[in-house]
Amino acid sequence: MSKSFEKEYKELAQSKLPDLWDRIEAGLSEKKPVSVPITINEEAINNETTIKKADSNKVLVFFRRYQTVAAALLCVIILVPAFLLMRQVGGGIGFSNSEEAKDAAPAEMMYAAAEEAPAEEAAATGAAEETAEEEIVAEDFAEEIVAAEENAVAEAPVAEKAMSDSEQVERSEAKESADVMLYRVTVEVIEKQEDSSLDISDGTLYLCAVIHNDESNGLEIGDEITVLVPQHLTEELLPGESYEIALTESDSRYYEYVVKSLNY
Amino acid sequence: MNEQQFENAVSRMVQGDKTALREIYEAYLGYVYRIVYEILQNKENAEDVTSEFFIRLWDKAEQFKPGGGHKGYLATMARNMAIDYLRKYRREELTSFMQDASSGPEEEAPEGGRFIKEAATEDIEQTVIQEMTINEVLAILKPAERQIISMKVLGELTFKEISQIMEIPIGTVTWKYQNAMKKIRRCGYE
Numbered sequence: 001m002s003k004s005f006e007k008e009y010k011e012l013a014q015s016k017l018p019d020l021w022d023r024i025e026a027g028l029s030e031k032k033p034v035s036v037p038i039t040i041n042e043e044a045i046n047n048e049t050t051i052k053k054a055d056s057n058k059v060l061v062f063f064r065r066y067q068t069v070a071a072a073l074l075c076v077i078i079l080v081p082a083f084l085l086m087r088q089v090g091g092g093i094g095f096s097n098s099e100e101a102k103d104a105a106p107a108e109m110m111y112a113a114a115e116e117a118p119a120e121e122a123a124a125t126g127a128a129e130e131t132a133e134e135e136i137v138a139e140d141f142a143e144e145i146v147a148a149e150e151n152a153v154a155e156a157p158v159a160e161k162a163m164s165d166s167e168q169v170e171r172s173e174a175k176e177s178a179d180v181m182l183y184r185v186t187v188e189v190i191e192k193q194e195d196s197s198l199d200i201s202d203g204t205l206y207l208c209a210v211i212h213n214d215e216s217n218g219l220e221i222g223d224e225i226t227v228l229v230p231q232h233l234t235e236e237l238l239p240g241e242s243y244e245i246a247l248t249e250s251d252s253r254y255y256e257y258v259v260k261s262l263n264y
Numbered sequence: 265m266n267e268q269q270f271e272n273a274v275s276r277m278v279q280g281d282k283t284a285l286r287e288i289y290e291a292y293l294g295y296v297y298r299i300v301y302e303i304l305q306n307k308e309n310a311e312d313v314t315s316e317f318f319i320r321l322w323d324k325a326e327q328f329k330p331g332g333g334h335k336g337y338l339a340t341m342a343r344n345m346a347i348d349y350l351r352k353y354r355r356e357e358l359t360s361f362m363q364d365a366s367s368g369p370e371e372e373a374p375e376g377g378r379f380i381k382e383a384a385t386e387d388i389e390q391t392v393i394q395e396m397t398i399n400e401v402l403a404i405l406k407p408a409e410r411q412i413i414s415m416k417v418l419g420e421l422t423f424k425e426i427s428q429i430m431e432i433p434i435g436t437v438t439w440k441y442q443n444a445m446k447k448i449r450r451c452g453y454e
Binding site: 003004005006008009010012013014017018020021023024025027028029030031032 | 277278279280282285286289293294295297298307311314315316318319322323398399401402413414417418445448452453454
């Protein structure tokens, strides 16, 4: 007859057990009931703190990882506007201070303005046809500017050559000034010339004698000259009277000078 | 008591509910007392240590980590408290206990086997052995074997869990268990 060890062993373990509960209960310490919400709140606070720490750590790790890139971006942000500003104000590094740079910058700005200004206006009005026309005008204007610049560059040596010939310049200036040169003299009216054969409708001719001349204009005292007093002066010169007059030379074959003003 | 019931009881203990400890006490007094008694082999000492065990379970309820197997947790705690008791009051017995627990097959003392072997050789003694009670059979087992039997039968722990609790190799545990069962079978038990 075999016996079950497990069965008897379990019965043995549960039998003849000492009653220890009174001793145990006497030795138990009192515990303060901990409310669940407080526990949950503490856990939540702990979790929140942990999350905040984790977030701050992530941010620190992010900044440490990309600090070089951030520094490079900062340099670019500072240097690029500074470079553009220097280029606009001082002609830029590539242009230095040469005359070409001074001339080139406005030309570029004009060209850019010619291209951009119509486009902006077109955008404001919204008229397609006008925009097209203005763009054509702008393009023409820009082409003219470019052509003018090219011509200026091409003609520069010729102009310089012409400018180098000082005598020609002086002669041309003298010729131009001769057309408008005034002879300020004092004359005495000898007589009024009323010759019907002369075709004079612009004024009245007088024969005068130079009685005073301070300028070296080729007239000398005692010279007899024929002058035309234009109609708009309205004054009639009297024979025997002297007048201070301003004269200009005339190409007419009937008189030598034209009176510009009387008693100046 | 299953894992969920034990964890709920511990949660109530944390809240100061003594009835929860009473439920655990009623469910596991025999299990704990047997483990402690197998080590101490003294009724009064076992009662003292078992009482102290449940008081400590109450005090350390907050430190319990669910999911680790509550029977193994109880066995570990009970065994450590019993060994601490030996260390404090009966140091010479602790030395022999620890040597027995860690000894392997080659170091096996032939005390029990010799008793059974000699008994088996004689018919009269064979008859006596067949009529041995459970307490007499347990008496011929070594302390380590009794611990393994108690945790295996009462706690239904695996050999791996027992090896972790006793801090000995799993092979030693299985060998000691099989050796103990041989002795038990020779005493007429299955």
